[in-house]
Each structure stands twice: as C-alpha cells, then as structure tokens.
Amino acid sequence: GQNIDQPTEMTATEGAIVQINCTYQTSGFNGLFWYQQHAGEAPTFLSYNVLDGLEEKGRFSSFLSRSKGYSYLLLKELQMKDSASYLCAVTLREGYQKVTFGTGTKLQVIP
Amino acid sequence: ETGVTQTPRHLVMGMTNKKSLKCEQHLGHNAMYWYKQSAKKPLELMFVYNFKEQTENNSVPSRFSPECPNSSHLFLHLHTLQPEDSALYLCASSQDGTGFSRYTEAFFGQGTRLTVV
Numbered sequence: 178g179q180n181i182d183q184p185t186e187m188t189a190t191e192g193a194i195v196q197i198n199c200t201y202q203t204s205g206f207n208g209l210f211w212y213q214q215h216a217g218e219a220p221t222f223l224s225y226n227v228l229d230g231l232e233e234k235g236r237f238s239s240f241l242s243r244s245k246g247y248s249y250l251l252l253k254e255l256q257m258k259d260s261a262s263y264l265c266a267v268t269l270r271e272g273y274q275k276v277t278f279g280t281g282t283k284l285q286v287i288p
Numbered sequence: 289e290t291g292v293t294q295t296p297r298h299l300v301m302g303m304t305n306k307k308s309l310k311c312e313q314h315l316g317h318n319a320m321y322w323y324k325q326s327a328k329k330p331l332e333l334m335f336v337y338n339f340k341e342q343t344e345n346n347s348v349p350s351r352f353s354p355e356c357p358n359s360s361h362l363f364l365h366l367h368t369l370q371p372e373d374s375a376l377y378l379c380a381s382s383q384d385g386t387g388f389s390r391y392t393e394a395f396f397g398q399g400t401r402l403t404v405v
Binding site (some may be wrong): 181184197211217218219220221225264266275276277278279280281 | 332378
C-alpha cells in the first residue's frame, strides 16, 4: 500500500517563509504533486516533481528526495491569500492514474 | 473558473432517494475522474474514465454508479446512500489517459457538497 504523511495544520506570519513537509512510503514511485485548495474551492495545481531537487516557480518552490521519500513545499513572502490547504499526492509508475493524496496541510497566515 | 463545472454545488438527500451529480469539462480532455473528499481524510479516487471507458473502480460500493456518455460529461448516480457517504465529491479531468504528470495535470471542479440524512 501507500502511506503519505503531512502535518495537519500550520500557522505562519504574513511576509515570512513556511515549509510544508510531506513524507511517503510507496512502491513504484513515479512523481509527486502539490495542490492548493482554498476552503470551498477546487484544488489547483502547484507543482509536479519527478527528479530529485528543487523546482522554483515564483514565490513557491517544491523539493523532492526520492531516496528519502520526502518532499517539501516552500512558500516565500507569505500573503494572506496563501491561507489554504496544501495537498501532497503521489503517482506510481504503474496504475499511473491512481493518484494518491495525503490528508493535506491547512495553512493559516496571520498578520 | 477551472474549465470543469459540477452541478449541483450542494445536495441534501434522504437515504431512499435517487439523485445524480453532473460534471462537464470544457478543456478538450479525454480522461475524467471522480474523487471523494471527507473531513480530515485524504482525497479518495473513486472512478477513472479514459476516452469514455471506465478504467478504474477503486472498490467503490455499488450504490455509486458512474456514467460517461462522452469525453466531456461525467455523471455519478446515487441511490440508497448512507449518512457516512456525506462528503465533498470532486470531479477532475486531464489531457489524456496516460496519467497524471507535469503535462497532464488534473483540473478539478469545485465539487458537490453532499449531505445524506
């Protein structure tokens, strides 16, 4: 089976940097997604990592270590609108459409 | 607006009712998905359709019955549901059936909030 762990909740201050971690145990790992979901809205795509390393996209960066089964999402210059749930999800090499999600991390940005 | 529209946004139904959830995507995608999102639980994949053919049924009870008449529309027919089926039901689509990837990211609808009483 697959197991994905993320912190349930985090709080950070506007303008600061926050790192949301995700660890996974799975066989046949292919890649890892990060999605953002505001309350009552659809999840929206943030990033997809297949290779080890850091990928930067504006204020958001995502890191993957395949050997450690570990990823993080880094949010810089936090804004109030970044308050949302952040979902980590993995895909497998086989059954590639079976994207498995973690429970999500609810981030609250405070002034 | 993500290009994936779900109706209704909210639904309250009794355990003996029959209702249907509708999903429509305007993105020209060929793969569509149903997910269930319950409080404090991960998104759970329910069904996958590729080019109108069901390719995945993730051990979903038969009281949930999907239908995909064409690549743009997906339905979830509901009957004799249980209170524990109350959840947010999300529809998603992706470019083609080769799976989620950087180039075939999933686009989600805003979901139907279902309450079974």
